[in-house]
Amino acid sequence: MNLHALRLFHVIASTGSVTRASELLNISQPAITAQMKKFEKELSLSLIKPRGRGIALTDAGEKLSLLADRLFAAERQIEQFCQEYRDGTNGHIRIAATYLPAHFLLPTWIGKFKRQYEQVEMTITTTNSSDALKQLLNMEVDLAIYGGLPEKYPNSILAEELFRDELWFVVAPSHGFANRQVTLSEMMQVPFVMREVGSSTRERLLALCRTYSAPSPRITLQFNGLHEAITAVIAGYGANFISSLVVREYVERGELSRVYVEGVHLQNTIAVCTRKDEPLPAVVTNFLKLIQEGA
Template sequence: MNLHALRLFYTVTKCESVTAAAEQLRISQPAVTAQIKKFERELGLPLFKPKGRGVILTEFGESLAKQAKHLFALEQHMESTIEAFLSGKKGKIRIVATYLPANFLIPEWAATFKTQYEEVDITITTTNSQGAFEQLSSYEADIAVYGGGAAHHPDTIAWEELFEDELWFVVAPQHHYAHQEVSLEEMMTEPFIMREEGSSTRERLVALCQSHDIKPPTVALQFNGLHEAIRTVMAGYGVNFISSLVVRDYVARGELARVKVRGLKLVNKIALCTRKHDTRSPLVNHFIETVKKNV
């Protein structure tokens, strides 16, 4: 079917006049009449009955006009949808994040973003540093939010640092090192409660010991989540090496105590990561803009 002719026919039915349709379409009245007649010949059925200067639809013409109305309404909806996707108002954004930003930063960022872009679907996957880079590199995610040490990332990843927070050693309030300042060597004699291998903080601790030529601590208990490790230390066992963002409130309430290590001030980098050579979609750019405004 000739969609151009169908559109012209539908315009005539909406205007209820060939003359008015010609003015709207900015073509001559004879041209409209000629194209309608040609369309009728192609269809093999009449669309209009003669009625002076006006138009009367045949039974077939009425049926075709109703279907054309639905078709062009759907076309308009599709165009609006495409425009919305291009402008970043609709669509889906896949975020992969390490545990720190996933638990303590992204919930607020996502809520703020959704108030402005309600029709955007957001999926958030939590994993360790290695998993975050792998998912981003393999196109399983659009953005990776990294919380960890130095920017040891693949060359294909674009790294944009947002801010830094401190890394703390924390223990239970009754621990013999609570609220004290000790040497790194003394700190490493304590049993540690750590996340799984691949965790950025665990890698930082091992690297720290190597740089000071100190034997890494014994990992007495290992958890896949932050909260489990924190609760174990609060219960009175071991040391946790963790971002201050995670435990600041626990320390303020006296549920955990910080241990300072002489000569050390360690920071945790929070960064947004995307694929370096990709053109970022408007949707991804809008999310990144939201994050930057809320940092």
């Protein structure tokens, strides 16, 4: 079927006038009339009939006009859909985030983003740092929001640092080390409550002990979430090594206390990671811009 001729017919049917269609399309009336006769011959159907000084649609023309309405309405929807994807106002963002940004940063970022881009779908997977980068490399997600050390990123990943936060040792206020300064070896005598293997802060603690030739931490209680680990320490069991973003309010409220370890001043890097040399969809670029401005 000649879609150009169908479009001409659709305009004629919509306006009820060859003259008006000619003006709208900037095509001469004789040219439109000739194309309509050719179109009717192609379809072996009569679509338009004379009525007084104007025209009217035949029964077949009426029904074809309804179908053409649907077709060109779908065309407009497709055009709008494509434009929204080009502008980044529609689409789907898939994010893998470690526990720290997933719980303490992403909710605010996503809230701001969705107020501006309501139609954008977002899927967030909360996992440990190793799995977040694995999902990014396997093209399961568009972004990985990661807390850890920059040198641990694979070469195929582009990491942009957003900011840094301190890593603290914390215990319950009733603990003998609360608000005291101790050596790293002394700190390692305390049982630790930590997240699962693969957690970036857990790896940082192990690396810290190796660097200073201190005993390895005794991780006697392990949880898959931050909240559970913090609650156990608040209840009076062991110590935790954790981002200040997570426990600052607990310390300020007096539910936890810091332990100051001699010579240890570590920071955690919060970074957003993408696949290197891969163009990003507009919707992902818009989200990145928002978190870069907010960091």
